[in-house]
Amino acid sequence: MEKIRIGIIGHGFMGTEHEKMLTGIEGYRVVGISDKDPGQLENVTDGIKKYASNEELIQDPEIQVVLIAANNNQHHSLVLQAARAGKDIICEKPVAMSLEDLDDMVRVTEEYRVKFTVHHQRRLDPDFRTAKAIFDAETLGDIYTIKSSLYGFNGNMHDWHVYVNEGGGMLYDWGVHLLDQILWMMPDAKITSVYADIRNVINFEVDDYFKILMRFDNRVTAEVELGTYYLADKPQDKWFERHWFIGGNKGSAYIDGFDPVGKIVRTDGLLKNVSGKRTMTAAGPTRSFGPPPEGKILTEPLPAVNTNHAQYFENYRKAYWGEEEFLVKIPQTRRVLALMDAVRESGRTGKSIAFEN
Numbered sequence: 001m002e003k004i005r006i007g008i009i010g011h012g013f014m015g016t017e018h019e020k021m022l023t024g025i026e027g028y029r030v031v032g033i034s035d036k037d038p039g040q041l042e043n044v045t046d047g048i049k050k051y052a053s054n055e056e057l058i059q060d061p062e063i064q065v066v067l068i069a070a071n072n073n074q075h076h077s078l079v080l081q082a083a084r085a086g087k088d089i090i091c092e093k094p095v096a097m098s099l100e101d102l103d104d105m106v107r108v109t110e111e112y113r114v115k116f117t118v119h120h121q122r123r124l125d126p127d128f129r130t131a132k133a134i135f136d137a138e139t140l141g142d143i144y145t146i147k148s149s150l151y152g153f154n155g156n157m158h159d160w161h162v163y164v165n166e167g168g169g170m171l172y173d174w175g176v177h178l179l180d181q182i183l184w185m186m187p188d189a190k191i192t193s194v195y196a197d198i199r200n201v202i203n204f205e206v207d208d209y210f211k212i213l214m215r216f217d218n219r220v221t222a223e224v225e226l227g228t229y230y231l232a233d234k235p236q237d238k239w240f241e242r243h244w245f246i247g248g249n250k251g252s253a254y255i256d257g258f259d260p261v262g263k264i265v266r267t268d269g270l271l272k273n274v275s276g277k278r279t280m281t282a283a284g285p286t287r288s289f290g291p292p293p294e295g296k297i298l299t300e301p302l303p304a305v306n307t308n309h310a311q312y313f314e315n316y317r318k319a320y321w322g323e324e325e326f327l328v329k330i331p332q333t334r335r336v337l338a339l340m341d342a343v344r345e346s347g348r349t350g351k352s353i354a355f356e357n
């Protein structure tokens, strides 16, 4: 099999991961790596070139595809440089820090006719794919709510991730993944309005908490919530991490953890009011927790999904050789960036923002 010859720019946390992944799967050869900090190249695997500059990597005729894994504020200029040298490009997320920068990248990649996509591999997260499989199966009836949350315990934000001008903050970090997942789950639904609460809980410059509500024209309201600094004494208790909740008029689904556990509880009819059951709480009785309707409740395991990070690059390889489409298309990443603008505007003004209508 002909191998795709890759050059990686940026050999930090993610660049090192890419080096490992691409040396371990079929159809790729990592030719060389550059980093603006030469110290970052000390642990590059033997046999992979280390360049003194990005320019040297970009001009190396052995390299076909440049994978950009440098800080967020470097993506724009590195994409332009690589495109002008005729290299195909995979850029880390967020593809750009603004729509204007992305449009510029699109103009140049089109002008130089290079392939351009983004590493949104979290479309392959098993928790997300489980939620998407449940949504696609349409067994919960009319879905009205989807909640996707990520609660970091004792989280740390570090290095450039705490500076605005470097593209720091959790919206650019996990935010683009979480929004991309929701938009990709319901690609045909338009968002009618967006409301966001964005906070700096302990950081001076950048967001480290957000709650985003998106109302769609398919009658779903999706809520995405992320917190970075929930305090946990026993992280293994799994009160935190990753959660999904999906509610429809025929049932509910609960999904917990990156390696998801949970269940689907649904009826074969429609949910309806059942005669009240009195539940006593310390401050008084409530009838909010009814008994399940007789004989109609189906409890089902989560659908099995078989997805992983390597599949992102398997798709890339096939798409590169024209056998299928790229999983991540640039207009999809543009939609996420446009949504991020509305999110930020809502966060700033405290108002809900009309979007896509």
Ligand SMILES: NC(=O)c1ccc[n+]([C@@H]2O[C@H](COP(=O)([O-])OP(=O)(O)OC[C@H]3O[C@@H](n4cnc5c(N)ncnc54)[C@H](O)[C@@H]3O)[C@@H](O)[C@H]2O)c1
Residues within 6 Å of the ligand: 009, 010, 011, 012, 013, 014, 015, 034, 035, 036, 037, 040, 054, 068, 069, 070, 071, 072, 074, 092, 093, 094, 119, 120, 121, 159, 160, 172, 173
């Ligand atoms: N897809 C994912 O799941 C995922 C996960 C983590 C990070 N990322 C993305 O990967 C990128 C890198 O993040 P990270 O956490 O690895 O950061 P990092 O700080 O660990 O690594 C960044 C590396 O890029 C180098 N660098 C910076 N500017 C450069 C330039 N102009 N030329 C060459 N090298 C340069 C730095 O010296 C550093 O070694 C970011 O865009 C981030 O959003 C994606």
